[in-house]
Amino acid sequence: MNSRHQRDQAARWLLLQQLFGIGTHRAHLLCERYGDAAEVFSLTRGRLEEDAFFSPEERGRLLSPDFSQAEAEVLLAEQSGAVLLTPDSPEYPESLRNIHSMPMVLYAVGDLSLLNGHYPIAMVGSRSPNEYGRAAAKKLAGEVAALGGVVVSGLAIGTDALCHAAALEANGKTIAFLAAGLDFDYPRTNRALRKLIERFGLVLTEYSFGSPALGAHFPVRNRLIAGLSMATVVIQCRAHSGTMLTAGHALSQGRDLFAVPDSIFSAMDGANSLLAQGAEPALSGEQILLRYPEIYGYPLDAPNPPASSPAPPAAQKAVPAARREGTAPGQSAERQAISVSPREEAAPAPPAYLSGEQAKVYAALAAGPQPVDLLCERCGLAAGALLAILTQLELFGLVRLLPGRMVETVRRS
Structure with missing residues (x-):
């Protein structure tokens, strides 16, 4: 500094x-x-x-x-050699200012210019993809990077690592979000890849030095992967997985969602499930980036962009009831809220990406703000289990905790 x-x-x-x-x-x-x-x-x-x-x-x-x-x-x-980014830092990414749970501190190593003015595309998937999933990850990440996009992922083994590597092999840029402190070497198998990303891309984390990669860190980290990006591409995953949580974050933050079509016989049924709910098929890097001609302009390397072209029709978002925010750069999400009388507003259906217990707690809040103790009784959950679920729902931007241990849903257009 x-x-x-x-x-x-x-x-x-x-x-x-x-x-x-x-x-x-x-x-x-x-x-x-x-x-x-x-x-x-x-x-x-x-x-x-x-x-x-x-x-x-x-x-x-x-x-x-x-x-x-x-x-x-x-x-x-x-x-x-790390840089600390805070909300008043000039390099702090604008896309993260408007998400439901903005980070107060980001530790960064690498090219800070990638945080603003680029085409960030999140790419996530299984830690154990099959041959088709590996090929899809390499193809899409390589094409997006070659066309000027920035591939954003989590440096996990499997799909994440394949996407980072493909972006670098295409002489493109990539950003990796860690679920641990910068001094924690996780996963060790990706040590060399991480060094390359620090040199030619950017490594980010919220976690302080000495913080290990705990299981609870990953879903919290995933909100940043989706939040930094203008779109999330789900390549291959199971219906109940961390990748699906990232898809949920993308939807709750008002980002676009793509999914790679998979075989109907595949056990990796998460992407097909998202397609059935309205996610846009991801077929090529060019198709993904050219989804945004009027908002972001064409990438410099895009082949023969037309002089003028109408914006593509807005993709039908999976789970329409999911909360939208962060769609207007520089505008507070709170200012985008539409003030509606609780009596006039219908209770929203639980988003399809929620687990059974998450959906039960969300539905129990439809009647209005309630104390935590009453929610424990209504949902048949111990206090610790309920608070863990409420934290997850808060990360999705679906509920907020109020003074006096009260909880209410966040209902926005």
Whole structure:
């Protein structure tokens, strides 16, 4: 970082992330209320106490902040050659400002210019694709990268690694999101690939140094893969998998969804399921990128783009009831909300990408805001299990937690 001010501001955002947690909607609300981290830490006791947004513990930590751990993390990032991106950084990606749970801190190694002004396309799929899935991943990722798109994925074994490698082999660009700290070598089999991405692309993570790749980190990470990208391409997966969760994030964030058609006899039935719900078939890299002529312009390397062409008809989104946000760059998702009387608005059907228990909890909230204790009784779930499900639904942008352990659905057009 270039100045003491930047280091101090990064430390403030890191402390807020430690205080509120990773993947929470409260970061977005905090920015809407107060603008930035410096403003939050300048709040007087009186203002903090009158704002029900903060819990008593949070008020105490904000009034007497301990920046030692955050400052050490900033120094460690500098020593490791990483850049800390926060919402007030000029390189912070605009596409992530408007998702339901914007990141407060991103650790970055590589080409920061890839975060804005490019054509990011997420490509995800099974960790154990068959021959057809491997061929499809290489074809689509290579074509998208060769035409000027940026392939975004999660550096997992299988489809993710194939897509990253194909993009680099096409002399294109790729972005990898990790589910661990930058110093955690996961997966080890992709060590050499990660080094290439750091050199010719970009590696990003929300997780601090020393954070291992825990199972709970992956669905939280997946919201960023979908959120950074203008479209998500599901190549091959099972109907109940992490890849389908990424597809759910794409839909809840208002992004386009493509899926590669697979055999009707394949056990990898997730992509065909998404196609049946209205996802657009992914047939080539050119077809995917030329889906956006009027919004993003044609890639520079696209073959013979017409001088003028009407925009393709909007793809029918899978799960129309899914929440839409982030579609207008620079516009707050809260400002896009349509104010509708609860009596006039029909209760939305649970999105098809939810699991059985997620759908049950979402449906139980149709009557309006409810306390967590009552939801436990209505859904027959222990408090810990219910809170885990509510966290997942919050990541999808379908519910929000209110003061007093209350929960309500988020209903937007």
